[in-house]
Amino acid sequence: MSGTVLVGLGVSGLACAIELQQNQHAFVAFEKESGAGGLARSERMDGFIFDYGPHILLNTPKILEPLNLELTQCLCESTIFLNTEQVLSVPAPLQHYLHRLPITQRLQVLVDIAQRNLTPPASTSSHFQQHLLSQAGKTLFDLFFQGYEAKRLRYALTEIDASMPNRIQSPALAQLFGVNISHKQVACGGHDTRFKYPSVGGIDTLPQAMASTLPSAQLHFQHSLIEIDLQAKQVSFANQRQEFFQHLVLSLPLPEIILRLKNPPKAILEAAQQLIYSSLYILNLGIAHPATQSWAIARIPKRDVDFYRVSIPTHYSKVNAPDGFSCLTIEVAHHEQRYPLTETEVRQRIYAGLKHLNILQSSTEVATEWLYNVRYAHIIYGHKTRAALELIFAYLKQHGVYSCGKYGEWRDMLMPHSMQSGIDTAQRILAASKYLAPTVKLYSFNINMM
Ligand SMILES: Cc1cc2nc3c(=O)[nH]c(=O)nc-3n(C[C@H](O)[C@H](O)[C@H](O)COP(=O)(O)OP(=O)(O)OC[C@H]3O[C@@H](n4cnc5c(N)ncnc54)[C@H](O)[C@@H]3O)c2cc1C
Numbered sequence: 239m240s241g242t243v244l245v246g247l248g249v250s251g252l253a254c255a256i257e258l259q260q261n262q263h264a265f266v267a268f269e270k271e272s273g274a275g276g277l278a279r280s281e282r283m284d285g286f287i288f289d290y291g292p293h294i295l296l297n298t299p300k301i302l303e304p305l306n307l308e309l310t311q312c313l314c315e316s317t318i319f320l321n322t323e324q325v326l327s328v329p330a331p332l333q334h335y336l337h338r339l340p341i342t343q344r345l346q347v348l349v350d351i352a353q354r355n356l357t358p359p360a361s362t363s364s365h366f367q368q369h370l371l372s373q374a375g376k377t378l379f380d381l382f383f384q385g386y387e388a389k390r391l392r393y394a395l396t397e398i399d400a401s402m403p404n405r406i407q408s409p410a411l412a413q414l415f416g417v418n419i420s421h422k423q424v425a426c427g428g429h430d431t432r433f434k435y436p437s438v439g440g441i442d443t444l445p446q447a448m449a450s451t452l453p454s455a456q457l458h459f460q461h462s463l464i465e466i467d468l469q470a471k472q473v474s475f476a477n478q479r480q481e482f483f484q485h486l487v488l489s490l491p492l493p494e495i496i497l498r499l500k501n502p503p504k505a506i507l508e509a510a511q512q513l514i515y516s517s518l519y520i521l522n523l524g525i526a527h528p529a530t531q532s533w534a535i536a537r538i539p540k541r542d543v544d545f546y547r548v549s550i551p552t553h554y555s556k557v558n559a560p561d562g563f564s565c566l567t568i569e570v571a572h573h574e575q576r577y578p579l580t581e582t583e584v585r586q587r588i589y590a591g592l593k594h595l596n597i598l599q600s601s602t603e604v605a606t607e608w609l610y611n612v613r614y615a616h617i618i619y620g621h622k623t624r625a626a627l628e629l630i631f632a633y634l635k636q637h638g639v640y641s642c643g644k645y646g647e648w649r650d651m652l653m654p655h656s657m658q659s660g661i662d663t664a665q666r667i668l669a670a671s672k673y674l675a676p677t678v679k680l681y682s683f684n685i686n687m688m
Contacts, residue, residue: 242667243473243481244268245463246489248276249653250643252448253301253660254487259452261668267452268475270462273442274449276489276643277612278653280440284606285560288522291612292535292549292567293441294433299654301661305447308437312554314534319595321385321539330537332382333374333409337416343377344414350375351411365621366398373406385539389546392516392577393618402619403650435554444653463490467500468637485638485667489660491614491645492630506633512626513648516571518615519584524606529553529564531597543591544584545570563605568592571616581609614645623648640666 242258244251247269258265273279280289295309320326328338336347354375363369370383383406387395436443449457462476466486474480488495496502496510534553538546545568552564559565568588572579579587592598627648634641642663644651651659 241265241483241671242485242487243483244487244489245461245473246276246487246643246646247274247445247449247457247459248489248643248656249278249445249448250646250656250660250663251276251487251489252445252452253299253657254489254642254664255452255456255660256301256448257661257664258667261664263664263668263671266456266458266481268458268461268463268473268481270460272459273446274457274459275442275445278441278445280442281608282440283608284524286522286524286563286565286606287440287551287555287558288565288567288608289441289551290610291518291520291569291615292547292551293653294435294554295444295654296433296652297654298434299657301448301657302444305451307443307447309434310437310555312433312435312534314433314553315532316535316537317533318382318537319540319543321381321541327533327536330535331407332378333407334413336409336413339381343381346377347375347409347414348411350377351409351414354408363400365396365400366402367395369400369402369404370395370406373408375409378409382537382539385541386537386546389539389541389544390516390571391616391618392571392573393514397620399619399621399623401624433554437555438557440555440558463488463498465500466495466498466639468639469500471638483638485640485670487640487642487660487663487667489641489643489646492641492648493614495634495639495641495646496630503633506630509626509629512620512622514618514620514623515614516573516577516616516618518612519570519572519579519581520610520612521568521570521585521588522606522608523566523568523604524559525564525566525598526562526603526605527564528562529566536597538591538595540595543594544587545591548592548597566592566597585609617645617648617650 242263242265244255244265244267247267251267252274255265255267277290278293280287316330317327318330318332320328329335336344363372371379374383461479463473464476465474472480472482473486493510493513496506529550529552531550534550536548547569549567550564551558551567570584570588593600640663641647642659643656647659
C-alpha cells in the first residue's frame with residue numbers, strides 16, 4: 239500500500255511532489271498525459287512553439303530558484319482596444335492609464351470618482367456587476383469591464399457572486415493626470431508588461447525542470463484516473479491499475495473529481511452543480527512574417543469581436559517561431575449550454591475579428607494553425623458556489639482526500655499560486671503524518687522485538 243498517492247502532474251502536483259520528496263515522505267504520482275505540466279505544457283509544430291494558452295511568469299516562486307532556469311526578464315507593451323467609436327488603444331490595467339483617455343471620458347471618470355467619494359460606501363454588493371460598478375465606476379465599466387468580463391466568463395454578471403475573487407482596483411484622481419507613473423510604465427504600461435519567460439523553449443521548460451528533480455520510478459504517465467473509492471481508499475486507472483492510499487492528492491478539476499467518486503452522497507452531487515465555469519477555444523497561428531504590432535498582449539472588450547484577448551508570444555521569446563516568422567494566440571470563451579460554439583464557427587469569427595481590428599490583413603500568410611479547447615478555463619462563483627465548496631471540501635477531507643491547484647481548489651490562481659497550493663497540501667500531509675508517527679514507530683519497534 240502506498241501512503242500518499244498524487245494524481246495530476248501540472249505545476250501544483252509537481253510542487254506537492256517536490257515538497258514531499260524534500261521531506262523524505264514516500265509518494266507515488268500518476269498523470270493521464272505522456273508528460274508533466276498540465277496547462278503549463280507546450281506543443282512544437284512546424285518550427286513553432288505554442289503554449290497551452292499564453293503563459294508568463296509575473297513573479298518567480300521560490301520553488302523554481304534551485305532549478306537554475308534561464309528566464310528572460312521581458313518588458314512588453316500591453317493594450318486594450320476600448321469600447322469606443324474609433325479604436326482607442328490604452329495599456330492595461332486601464333485604471334493606471336486614465337490620462338491616456340480622451341478628455342470627455344476623463345471628465346466622466348472624474349465625476350465617478352467624485353460620486354464615489356461623496357456617497358457613503360454600500361455595505362456589500364449583491365452581485366458581481368454591482369461590485370464592478372462600485373469598484374471601477376460607470377465609465378470604466380462601460381468602456382472595459384462590462385464587455386471584457388461578459389466575453390471572458392459567458393455568464394450574466396448579475397448571476398455572479400460579488401465575492402468572486404478578482405484583481406480590480408479603483409481609479410484614483412492622480413491617475414487621471416498621469417501622476418506617479420514612471421517613464422518605463424508610460425512607455426510600456428500594464429501589470430503584465432514586466433514578466434519572465436524561459437529564454438530557451440516554451441513555458442513547458444518550468445514543469446520539465448521541476449519533474450527532472452523527482453525520482454522517475456515514482457512518476458507514472460498515461461494513467462488516467464477513472465474511479466475513487468473512498469470507502470476502500472483505492473483509486474483505479476483506465477489501464478486497470480489500482481492503488482490504495484492513506485492520503486490522496488488530486489489536482490484535476492473539482493467537477494471531474496466528483497464525477498469519479500464511487501457512490502457519492504446526493505448532497506455532494508447537488509453541490510457539484512454550483513461549480514460554474516467557462517471554457518476556452520485557443521487558436522494559435524504561425525504567421526509568415528515578423529509581428530507588426532508593438533504590443534504583446536491585447537484585451538478586447540469590443541462587442542463586435544468574439545475574442546477577449548490576443549497575445550503575441552514571439553514578443554516574449556523569439557524562439558517561439560522560426561526566423562522571420564511570428565505567432566498569435568487568440569482566446570474565445572464558450573460554454574456547452576450557455577454559449578455553444580463549433581470549431582468551424584470559432585475559426586470564422588476569429589479570422590473576421592482579426593481582420594476587423596487590422597491585426598491580420600487579407601494578404602497575411604498563415605503558415606500553421608492549432609486550435610484546442612480547455613474545458614475548465616475560467617472559474618465562476620455563482621451565489622451558491624462558496625457554500626457548495628465548503629461542503630465538498632469537508633467531505634473530501636473527512637476521507638483523506640486533498641484537492642489542490644487552480645482547478646482542484648476551484649479558485650482563480652496563476653502558476654505561482656498553484657505551485658504554492660501544492661506545497662501547502664504537502665505540508666498538510668506531512669503534519670497529518672507526524673500526528674500518526676508514534677503508531678508507526680511503535681509498530682516498527684514491535685517488529686524489531688520479534
Ligand atoms: C488560458 C490560460 C492562461 C493562463 N495564463 C497564465 C499566465 O500567464 N501566468 C500564470 O502564472 N498562470 C496562468 N494561467 C493559470 C495556470 O495555468 C494555472 O494556475 C496552473 O497551470 C494550474 O496548474 P495545476 O497543476 O493546478 O492544474 P493543471 O495544469 O490543470 O494540472 C492538472 C493535471 O491533472 C491531469 N489530469 C486531469 N485529469 C486526469 C485524470 N483523469 N487522470 C490523471 N491525470 C489527470 C492533467 O493532465 C494535468 O496535468 C493561465 C490559465 C489559463 C487557462
